[in-house]
Amino acid sequence: MAAQAAPAIPSASKAPATGFWAEVWANVSAFITLWGDMADFTWRMLHWMMTRRPCRGTLLPNFYQIGVRSVPVIGTTGLFIGMVLAVQTYAEFIRFPGMKSWLGAAINASIVRELGPVLAATMLAGRVGSALAAELGTMRITEQIDALWCLGVNPIHYLVVPRFLACVVLIPLLTVLADFMGVLGGAAITTQYFGMEPYEYWRISQEKIGLWDIFCGLMKSTAFGAAIAIISCHRGFSSTGGAQGVGRAATDAFVLSFVAILVLDFFLGLLFTGLSEMLWPRG
Amino acid sequence: MYSTENTTRTSANIPPPAGNAEHSVSAAQPQPSTESSPILRLEHVTVRFGEQTVLDDICLEIPRGQSLAVIGESGCGKTVFLKVLVGLIRPTQGHVYLDGLDLHGLSEEQLVRQRLRFGFVFQSAALFDSMTVYENVAFPLRQHTDWDEPTIRQRVTQQLAEIGLGEEVLAKYPAELSGGMRKRVGLARALMLQPQIMLYDEPTAGLDPIMADVINSLIRLTHERHHMTSIVVTHDLKTVRQVAQRVVLLYPYHRLAPGEAQILFDGTVSDLENATDSRIRQFVLGQSSELLQLAP
Numbered sequence: 021m022a023a024q025a026a027p028a029i030p031s032a033s034k035a036p037a038t039g040f041w042a043e044v045w046a047n048v049s050a051f052i053t054l055w056g057d058m059a060d061f062t063w064r065m066l067h068w069m070m071t072r073r074p075c076r077g078t079l080l081p082n083f084y085q086i087g088v089r090s091v092p093v094i095g096t097t098g099l100f101i102g103m104v105l106a107v108q109t110y111a112e113f114i115r116f117p118g119m120k121s122w123l124g125a126a127i128n129a130s131i132v133r134e135l136g137p138v139l140a141a142t143m144l145a146g147r148v149g150s151a152l153a154a155e156l157g158t159m160r161i162t163e164q165i166d167a168l169w170c171l172g173v174n175p176i177h178y179l180v181v182p183r184f185l186a187c188v189v190l191i192p193l194l195t196v197l198a199d200f201m202g203v204l205g206g207a208a209i210t211t212q213y214f215g216m217e218p219y220e221y222w223r224i225s226q227e228k229i230g231l232w233d234i235f236c237g238l239m240k241s242t243a244f245g246a247a248i249a250i251i252s253c254h255r256g257f258s259s260t261g262g263a264q265g266v267g268r269a270a271t272d273a274f275v276l277s278f279v280a281i282l283v284l285d286f287f288l289g290l291l292f293t294g295l296s297e298m299l300w301p302r303g
Numbered sequence: 304m305y306s307t308e309n310t311t312r313t314s315a316n317i318p319p320p321a322g323n324a325e326h327s328v329s330a331a332q333p334q335p336s337t338e339s340s341p342i343l344r345l346e347h348v349t350v351r352f353g354e355q356t357v358l359d360d361i362c363l364e365i366p367r368g369q370s371l372a373v374i375g376e377s378g379c380g381k382t383v384f385l386k387v388l389v390g391l392i393r394p395t396q397g398h399v400y401l402d403g404l405d406l407h408g409l410s411e412e413q414l415v416r417q418r419l420r421f422g423f424v425f426q427s428a429a430l431f432d433s434m435t436v437y438e439n440v441a442f443p444l445r446q447h448t449d450w451d452e453p454t455i456r457q458r459v460t461q462q463l464a465e466i467g468l469g470e471e472v473l474a475k476y477p478a479e480l481s482g483g484m485r486k487r488v489g490l491a492r493a494l495m496l497q498p499q500i501m502l503y504d505e506p507t508a509g510l511d512p513i514m515a516d517v518i519n520s521l522i523r524l525t526h527e528r529h530h531m532t533s534i535v536v537t538h539d540l541k542t543v544r545q546v547a548q549r550v551v552l553l554y555p556y557h558r559l560a561p562g563e564a565q566i567l568f569d570g571t572v573s574d575l576e577n578a579t580d581s582r583i584r585q586f587v588l589g590q591s592s593e594l595l596q597l598a599p
Contacts, residue, residue, distance in 0.1 A: 064411075076445065166391050167429035171443045172419040172496070174411070 061176075061254045065184060068177040075173070078182040086148050086183070087190035091197065097143050098198030101135050102127065102205030110214050123210055124225035131202040132229060137237045138285055140198035141244035144191055145277035149252035152183055153273035156256025157266035165257070175257075184249040191245030192238045199237065236292040243288060247280040340403070342367040342500060342532050343388060348397035350383055356556045357383045359565050361397070363551065370526050370533040372547035372572075374540075376586065379555040380565075381536040382426070385502050388534065389421045390414050419447070422493030422531075426505040428485040430477040436463075436488050437473040443495040462491045465528075466521055483514035490521060494529070501525065503535040507542050519545040540587065543572055550575045552583060 105127050113119040113126070156179060159165050168175040211218045252273040259269035341364040350358040357380040365371055373381050386392040387399060390406045399406045401417060409417060430439050440459045444450055450458070460470055466487045477485055486506060493501065503522060507515035523546050526533045535546055543550055552568035552575070559565060568575060568583050576587055584590075 162432070163425045163427055163429040164431055166386070167423070167425060167431070169391060169415070170389060170418055170421060170423040171446065171492070172415050173446050174415055 057258070058250065058254050061257070062250050064176050065180050065250070065253075068174060069181045069184065072177055074182050074185065075178050078178060079185065082182045082186040083190060085151075086144075086186040087194065090144060090147055090190075090194055093143060093147060094140055094194045094198050095201050097139060098131075098136065098201030099205040101139055101198070102131060102202035102207075103209045105130060105135065105202070106206040106209035106214075110210060120216065121220050121224055123216060124207070124221035124223075125228035127206040127210065128203050128225045128229050129233065131206065132199050132233050132237050134237075134285075134289075136199040136202055137195050137241040137244065138281060140195045141191065141241060141248065141281045142278060143198075144187075144194065144245075145248050145252075145274050145281065148187065149248045149273045149277045150270040152249070152252040153256040153259070153269040154266055156253055157259035157269040160257060160259050161262055161265060180249075180253045180257075183253055184246070187245040187249035188242060189245075191248065192241040195237065195241035199234075232296065236288075239292070240285060240288050243284050244281050247284060248277045251276045251280060340367075341365055342402060343534075344400040344403075345387075346398045346400070348387060348394045348399060350380070350387060350392060351395045358387070358394070358553075359556050359559075361565060363566065363569075365532060365534065368530055368532055370523075370546055370548045371535070372543045372550045373534065373536045373553060374538055374543060374550060374586070375553035376555060377538065379553045381538075381553060382504055384553065385423075385504050385534065385536050389418060389423055389502060419496055420499045422496070422498035422501045424486065424489050424493050424501070424503045424506055426508055428477070428489035430485060430488060430492070432477050434476075435473065436468075436475050436477070436480070439477070439488060440492050440495060443492065447496060458495070459491075462494060463488075465494075466491050467517070481514075483510050483517065486510070486518055487521065490518075490525070494525065497529065498531065500532045500534065503533070503537075505537055506535060507537065507539050515539070515541070516545075522546045543575075547572055552586065554582065 106123075109123060109126050109130075110120075113123055156165070159179070165175045165179070168178055207218070207221060210216045211221055255269040255273040255276070259265040261268075343363075343365040345361050345363045348358055348361040349356065361384070373384055375381050383392060387394055390399070390409075393407050398408075401420065404417065406414065406417060430436075431442065434442065437456075437459055440462060441455050444455045444458060448455075459473070463469070463472070468484065468487055468491070472480070472484065472488070477488070480488065501522075506518050506522060510518060519542050522533065522535060522542075525531070526546070533546065535542060537543060548571070550568065550570065550572055551566055554563075554565055554567040556565055567580065568578060575583065578584065578587070
């Protein structure tokens, strides 16, 4: 319901703080309220996703907007990540004898495990997340979300579920693209510009990077996609106060998504490392 | 795993356009009610946003088929009143009964179904700006019926013709329409599911006098043609005179005397115009009185 689903991020300046501790308490309670509200929003979205088919004609436009239109920017980002990484890594590895042959493994492992998923998700938090928050925020302040309720359509089912599915399905695919372009860029710079033997470059890469690394990267990007969709849609749904409110929702969507990506990256990194050691113990 | 129905589909009770009887939709379970019982009843409804009280202890019964105007100064809670009626805002205290059913005691899904009994014309029209006029007006039918596209098209053009719009607007986007046209398209969309209660939020706000008259006439005609209950929130007395059988005047809560009811007037239009209470006179005559306090 409009009045229930629309709390903005409470700001410290609005809290009736009379001292330092009152202000601290206001911020803590605002933080708890925000994440509690987001958890409730996520639960409602999952409920609708599990119990009803997505509405007619809502999936493809969102898949197009979120997936197809992100291809150029993700491809370019991935390519340059690989090329920059190659330049920086080469400069360091060349100082130590014998390390040069490990260049391919270092560059490609960094891309597949960390940089590809994290930087692709960051890029998409900016491109997709902000756009989702701005679009839904505008719908909120122009009463289009209220109009959906009044026409007997649940806006979470109609607006959020297809966007969530598009992010969860397509962000991993876009990450594959970013990884591919990054690997290509790294190889091009290392073998063509710095003149390293291609066979050596690919042989060590193949030895050191396995399906598990690709799987971990994809799992991470799936979690990042879910976080971007939930945070951005929630901020859009919660926007208040006209054009300024929509701008704030878009900014919040990016900032909160970025923080969530880094936090998730850390914990998923720990999880996958632990799993890896459990499945393939060393020694 | 999935329900076989689309969202709330069984709640629609819409006869198809003439000549398409095979497309009729299964009806909703009717609510237990009698013709004489009020269709809407508000019991001690209070709405607060934080420290600010907007509606205070509102008690009101709205009989079936009545055309009610809710008037009052800007900021007195008229739009909140309307949104409470349709369940978009949950009252802090009190209950809203629709045919004896407590609206705010329903689950989200049940409430969505009950909302199909309302048609809501928003102040800004609230058309979906990524859709054309045709898609906007067809939207409720696409969501709640299994009609094929030619039948939907027929119904849309028929509904637009009823409010005086031709097929030339079908392909236009809301941004390409004038304010009056947007309101009319919003009215057409709200009427598509043939609701029992029509809610209008400031239907003539921002319109020129001629277009305002067109909208007022459409509200009156819609009420007469479809025998529905109409609730019009406005501060335009011309609208009140043209459409209302009964008028309720809400007074801003912060200016009420202690213990005073927020509904300052409840009666007919002629009673309103002959009222002697200075605050009602002030509203009817449009006098700023002591409200305008300029810096010296």
